[in-house]
Amino acid sequence: MPVLEARGIAKTLGAGRAQRRILDGVDLEVQAGEVVAVLGRSGSGKSTLLHLLGGLDSPDAGRIVLAGQELTAQTPRALAKMRLRHVGFVFQSFHLIEELSGEENVLLPARLPGAGRDGERRARRLISELGLSEIAGRRPHELSGGEQQRLAIARALVNDPELVLADEPTGNLDRENGATVLALLRNLRRRAVVIVTHEPEAAAIADRVLHLQDGRLLADDGRLSAEGARLRTARVLRESA
Amino acid sequence: MTGLGIALAAAMLVAALVVSDSLGLGFDRAAHAAHLPDVIVRFDLQDTARVRERIAALPDVAAYTVRQEVTGAGFETAGNFADNGAVEIVGRGRRGYAIVGGRDVSGRPGEVVVERGLAAAWGLKLGGTLDIDGLGDERIVGFSESPDNVSYPLAVPRVYVSEAAVYGAGRAPRVNLADIWLRDPRNLDEVLVQARSTSYGLRGVRFVTRSGVRVLLDQAAGIVIDLLVALSLIALATAAAMLAASARAEVQRRLRGIGVRRAVGASRGYLVSVQALEAAFVAAPAATIGALGGLLATYGPTTRLLVLLNEPAPGSALAPALAGAWLGAVAIPVLAAAWPAWRAAGRPPVALLRGAELSGGARGRARSGRGPAIPRAGLTVLGARLAGAHRVRLVATAATLGFSTAFVLLMLALASALSSLETDPGALGRRYQLTANLPASAAAHVRSIAGVQAAAPRYEAGAVDSFSLGETIDVIAYPGDHTIFEAPPLVSGARLHGAHEAEVGLGLAQALGLTPGSTLAIELASGPELRLRVAGVVSSLDHDGRIAYVPAQAMLAADPGTADGAQLAVRLKPGASASAVSAALGPSATPATGAVGRGVPLVAVLRSILRAVAIVDGLVCLYALIQACALIVQERRRTVSVLRAFGAGPSAVRRLLSGAVIALVAPAALLGILLERALLGPALAHLAASYVTLSLGASGTEIAVVLAGLVLAGAVAVAWVARQIARESVIAGLGAS
Numbered sequence: 008m009p010v011l012e013a014r015g016i017a018k019t020l021g022a023g024r025a026q027r028r029i030l031d032g033v034d035l036e037v038q039a040g041e042v043v044a045v046l047g048r049s050g051s052g053k054s055t056l057l058h059l060l061g062g063l064d065s066p067d068a069g070r071i072v073l074a075g076q077e078l079t080a081q082t083p084r085a086l087a088k089m090r091l092r093h094v095g096f097v098f099q100s101f102h103l104i105e106e107l108s109g110e111e112n113v114l115l116p117a118r119l120p121g122a123g124r125d126g127e128r129r130a131r132r133l134i135s136e137l138g139l140s141e142i143a144g145r146r147p148h149e150l151s152g153g154e155q156q157r158l159a160i161a162r163a164l165v166n167d168p169e170l171v172l173a174d175e176p177t178g179n180l181d182r183e184n185g186a187t188v189l190a191l192l193r194n195l196r197r198r199a200v201v202i203v204t205h206e207p208e209a210a211a212i213a214d215r216v217l218h219l220q221d222g223r224l225l226a227d228d229g230r231l232s233a234e235g236a237r238l239r240t241a242r243v244l245r246e247s248a
Numbered sequence: 249m250t251g252l253g254i255a256l257a258a259a260m261l262v263a264a265l266v267v268s269d270s271l272g273l274g275f276d277r278a279a280h281a282a283h284l285p286d287v288i289v290r291f292d293l294q295d296t297a298r299v300r301e302r303i304a305a306l307p308d309v310a311a312y313t314v315r316q317e318v319t320g321a322g323f324e325t326a327g328n329f330a331d332n333g334a335v336e337i338v339g340r341g342r343r344g345y346a347i348v349g350g351r352d353v354s355g356r357p358g359e360v361v362v363e364r365g366l367a368a369a370w371g372l373k374l375g376g377t378l379d380i381d382g383l384g385d386e387r388i389v390g391f392s393e394s395p396d397n398v399s400y401p402l403a404v405p406r407v408y409v410s411e412a413a414v415y416g417a418g419r420a421p422r423v424n425l426a427d428i429w430l431r432d433p434r435n436l437d438e439v440l441v442q443a444r445s446t447s448y449g450l451r452g453v454r455f456v457t458r459s460g461v462r463v464l465l466d467q468a469a470g471i472v473i474d475l476l477v478a479l480s481l482i483a484l485a486t487a488a489a490m491l492a493a494s495a496r497a498e499v500q501r502r503l504r505g506i507g508v509r510r511a512v513g514a515s516r517g518y519l520v521s522v523q524a525l526e527a528a529f530v531a532a533p534a535a536t537i538g539a540l541g542g543l544l545a546t547y548g549p550t551t552r553l554l555v556l557l558n559e560p561a562p563g564s565a566l567a568p569a570l571a572g573a574w575l576g577a578v579a580i581p582v583l584a585a586a587w588p589a590w591r592a593a594g595r596p597p598v599a600l601l602r603g604a605e606l607s608g609g610a611r612g613r614a615r616s617g618r619g620p621a622i623p624r625a626g627l628t629v630l631g632a633r634l635a636g637a638h639r640v641r642l643v644a645t646a647a648t649l650g651f652s653t654a655f656v657l658l659m660l661a662l663a664s665a666l667s668s669l670e671t672d673p674g675a676l677g678r679r680y681q682l683t684a685n686l687p688a689s690a691a692a693h694v695r696s697i698a699g700v701q702a703a704a705p706r707y708e709a710g711a712v713d714s715f716s717l718g719e720t721i722d723v724i725a726y727p728g729d730h731t732i733f734e735a736p737p738l739v740s741g742a743r744l745h746g747a748h749e750a751e752v753g754l755g756l757a758q759a760l761g762l763t764p765g766s767t768l769a770i771e772l773a774s775g776p777e778l779r780l781r782v783a784g785v786v787s788s789l790d791h792d793g794r795i796a797y798v799p800a801q802a803m804l805a806a807d808p809g810t811a812d813g814a815q816l817a818v819r820l821k822p823g824a825s826a827s828a829v830s831a832a833l834g835p836s837a838t839p840a841t842g843a844v845g846r847g848v849p850l851v852a853v854l855r856s857i858l859r860a861v862a863i864v865d866g867l868v869c870l871y872a873l874i875q876a877c878a879l880i881v882q883e884r885r886r887t888v889s890v891l892r893a894f895g896a897g898p899s900a901v902r903r904l905l906s907g908a909v910i911a912l913v914a915p916a917a918l919l920g921i922l923l924e925r926a927l928l929g930p931a932l933a934h935l936a937a938s939y940v941t942l943s944l945g946a947s948g949t950e951i952a953v954v955l956a957g958l959v960l961a962g963a964v965a966v967a968w969v970a971r972q973i974a975r976e977s978v979i980a981g982l983g984a985s
Contacts, residue, residue, distance in 0.1 A: 058979050061893070063893060063978045063979055063982075064977070064978075064979055083974070084897050084898065087892065087895050087896065087897040088895060088897065089895075090893065090894065090895040091894065091895025091896075091897075092895070094895075095894075096893050096894065098890075098982070102886060102887075102890045102982070104630070104887050104890070105637075106630065106633040106634060106637060107630065107633070111626075114626065115626060115630070115891070115894070116894040116895065118626035118627065119627070119891070119894065119895055119896050119897075119900050120897065120899050120900050120903070121895070121897070122895070162894075166894075166895075
């Protein structure tokens, strides 16, 4: 069973003349241990797709199933619980909290009400495994971008989520640090990883590369994915009927 | 929230203005309107010509009138009755009172002018009638106001009728009151000395001076004014600090927009004026609503208080001050908004377009090095740290809350003190619970009644001091140890022991410069003089501390007639039933009261003002907490959104905000309690009455109530802001700069 399954996702943003259908029947399946890279130009809807997959926003149409539970039918409170237990986010700007040390930042999701019990142990292990022990006591502004992003990845993993969603994880990093971060994301065992980026280097570490173009996900060869083609055909037929 | 802050600040400012202007300038307004004399002299009835002769001999007299004041007169209207009224029979010349409704008495029979306080208390109308003993039904032609005394029901009811109406064409043959106006009031002391020396033959002379009345009223009004001004300044400072922070956050949010406009050529002045104009659009209506609220909350109670003080309401005289307050309440937020815009617009457009911070934010202030291990309550601690990220604001908000807490505690302590003065005889140092109109010879019988611990005759007489003019004294005497029945705390010296010793109240000691060992020389109202050695000074609220305890034998030797008016003071055994003893004593028994009678309007009015101030103060606390939380969330929007992205639900957000609230409330509560107990309470107790030691330290219950109120305000602030957060999209917060 896939960790993440999205079917016919549609999303329209803006209003009036500025209204734009940014996602138009997106289908996606991601298995445990699989790394999927979604590439697209700026404004193509990559981040919107990531937000929908992570339960931060709701699609106008379609359904998303995460770890066997449908996200689109959940209340905001239940969605928060789903994110807490099943999703880890990695952001382009790291989003570490300035008042907390690196270790405290990593621990924070594990301290949220409803989080699992092994958070602290897992946090220490992650800090050690990711080579962050030396810098764990420092505040974010004392760290390099690469160190901050590695701490952010540790934070994303602290609740042992099945799905890691990374939004331009190397966007604010130099080439060397970017490569380190991508290697880390590549090696997240058992987890499904979706990376949205406009940097081709990210594609090199992915099991599958998809392109978001005109609201649709295209396979690396420029064709719609098999599920996408089937759904699009059905929609065209419906509209012409 | 910005509008609420401005409205609250405006309300406090206007409330302070109304009360300070009304009470601070009320006496001057009333004295000017009434053409109040510099000296009012009361004496026993004397031949009019003789009195005129004496006054004419005084130096520097610009004008004077003499009149007869009939006391103990019965007044009656439908449903109202008083048997202690004062009728002043006025002749030609100056009056010493202002007509505030209708007209003055014309000389035609059957007309009366009624003091406004009496008219308000009894609901008297112009054209109505008042039945005065000996005169019959008199038509009410006017209402008067004179600040030489407080009004009914704090003092006796007072009316004015014309001399011509009572005595026909002739003048009153005998008078007992003279109003004297001086050419130069600075010569008052010399005139009083002269008056004293030329008043031989006039008995029972008592002087009331304009400056003396003013000092007494200023003392009382000063406390309320000081409190309100301090509170309004705190509210204004809070609002200004919050508005400045809010404006800064708003400008920070708009930095890119400002950068774009600067890049396309908008001038710095233009951008500042746009920001200021936007602030003015919020501030003007909010200040108007707040000012109206403050006016409505305080004008009514203050006017009622002024009626009791025989002073006029400020009316249109308040308009310029109110306009100034309104302008201030609008100008401060406009400036608070314009300043960060001015600073931002002065930066290079390229920096603005990058969204650079307006000034060093949390990044610049965060401490380096290994932080402490995050405790178990991680979110609460994080909330506290977020609140502490802006230390100046944390200190300012905590100080605001602390001062507000201290003031609310003070209000509660004052209310308790008022209640105690109203109902508790112990507030006067009285240890007896009942009095009985029985002769001294009945004391032995009363002592035999079950439940009675002690009973003794209590002699009381009015007196004036023989040296310093104008001071009236309440003289009290018991046979034997008076501390069995009345034991006001001893301030200095010792209790009286010998037949030639006295204890004096602190108010009297201060007025006459008495200390233990000095001589108290008093003239009893009936004429004889008493000279006693001051054994000790006591702290007593009774008669403003102008009180003297003397041995009964000395008093009775000087004036045996005092025995006629004596009552029996009855002290009960602990746990004895006052009603049972009262029943045994029969109808002559009366419960002992506090310093003021129950239900006295002044107390009720003061309570209204205290309540209004406490409510506004509580709202200031609530506003400060909500605004502080909202500002933290506004500035740390991304942090909150990251937490929500990682699965923080409503309860986690509330926990985070609770940490911020605790960081603000905990030091504030401590500061408030310390301030009240160590500074404000003692200071106000001293201001309230220098002749007595009042306990205005908040009790444990009052502290618990205020702490519970702070916790409740914090909970409301957390719930309110958490609700606002829940409505916002997580994604919008993640994208916030």
